[in-house]
Amino acid sequence: TKGGESTYPWDLEKNYTISSVLGQGSFAVVRKCTDKRTNVDYALKIISKDVIKGKEQMLTTELDVLKQVNHPHLVTLHELVETKDNVYIITDLASGGELYSQLEQRGNYTEKDAAHLVEQVLKGVIYLHDHDIVHRDLKPENLLFSDATSPNPKLMITDFGLSKILKHHDDILMTACGTPGYVAPEVLSQKGYSKPCDIWSIGVILYTVLCGYTPFWGHDQAALFNCILKGQYEFDEDYWNHISNEAKDLINKMLTYNPDERITAHDALKHPWFEYAAKLNIDSN
Ligand code: ADP
Ligand code: MG
Numbered sequence: 485t486k487g488g489e490s491t492y493p494w495d496l497e498k499n500y501t502i503s504s505v506l507g508q509g510s511f512a513v514v515r516k517c518t519d520k521r522t523n524v525d526y527a528l529k530i531i532s533k534d535v536i537k538g539k540e541q542m543l544t545t546e547l548d549v550l551k552q553v554n555h556p557h558l559v560t561l562h563e564l565v566e567t568k569d570n571v572y573i574i575t576d577l578a579s580g581g582e583l584y585s586q587l588e589q590r591g592n593y594t595e596k597d598a599a600h601l602v603e604q605v606l607k608g609v610i611y612l613h614d615h616d617i618v619h620r621d622l623k624p625e626n627l628l629f630s631d632a633t634s635p636n637p638k639l640m641i642t643d644f645g646l647s648k649i650l651k652h653h654d655d656i657l658m659t660a661c662g663t664p665g666y667v668a669p670e671v672l673s674q675k676g677y678s679k680p681c682d683i684w685s686i687g688v689i690l691y692t693v694l695c696g697y698t699p700f701w702g703h704d705q706a707a708l709f710n711c712i713l714k715g716q717y718e719f720d721e722d723y724w725n726h727i728s729n730e731a732k733d734l735i736n737k738m739l740t741y742n743p744d745e746r747i748t749a750h751d752a753l754k755h756p757w758f759e760y761a762a763k764l765n766i767d768s769n
Pocket of ligand 2: 509510625626643
């Protein structure tokens with residue numbers, strides 16, 4: 485550019501005011517932006533083509549598909565701008581931050597609150613699965629609250645569709661900064677994966693939000709992977725004795741090792757725990 489100041493392409497600057505950094509992922513920087521035409525705020529995800537070298541076409545195709553999905557619990561695509569060096573993805577803004585940070589602050593959630601969270605995730609995943617989209621990387625870092633101020637904020641799934649392109653098996657193994665604890669065993673063992681792998685991840689999320697720690701653990705990544713591949717977990721009495729059998733039953737059905745026998749998103753949402761948890765009094769939990 486003429487002044488050497490602008491780091492954004494004209495296509496983008498023409499229509500958007502670009503402001504503060506919202507977050508940094510393993511593949512992208514995410515900034516807040518405002519559409520000048522409507523004054524609506526969005527998130528701008530900047531992906532360098534270097535990191536997706538050879539897969540640019542795949543990314544664009546995938547994003548064209550994602551432009552057509554639209555659901556209250558999915559961070560949906562607004563616009564896509566591509567240059568020689570970068571891909572700019574403009575999506576719904578989720579200003580409430582990650583479930584991961586909330587969980588870190590709160591330690592854990594009551595059954596009532598956890599049910600409200602997981603219900604929203606399941607609704608988003610049902611929509612994805614009905615459109616034959618598998619997320620594959622569901623974890624508290626990829627669940628964003630729409631708004632920080634509301635007492636009962638809406639939860640939205642992000643990064644769907646991208647995981648397929650950005651996160652191949654080797655990447656999962658090598659991404660030291662990522663949390664691979666939510667990955668299904670069939671994804672790790674490369675046996676082929678499909679919709680059930682998302683349910684496994686939601687099972688890990690549900691377990692984690694209820695007790696404050698993950699069901700699978702290892703002192704290093706290899707040990708963690710072995711733990712997941714064994715598929716064994718416990719409801720340690722010290723942390724789980726006050727948690728309902730309904731919750732544990734749903735977790736067991738989501739963390740069923742054989743993906744063919746695992747509960748589906750549709751059936752999970754019909755599980756009696758949701759009705760049970762909704763009736764719980766906050767004080768008695
Ligand atoms: P990566 O795919 O590289 O991991 P993410 O899409 O997860 O990148 O984005 C990185 C971080 O940026 C997220 O963890 C979150 O903190 C923030 N972020 C991402 N998307 C949004 C959004 N739509 N609204 C607000 N913050 C976001
Ligand atoms: Mg991410």
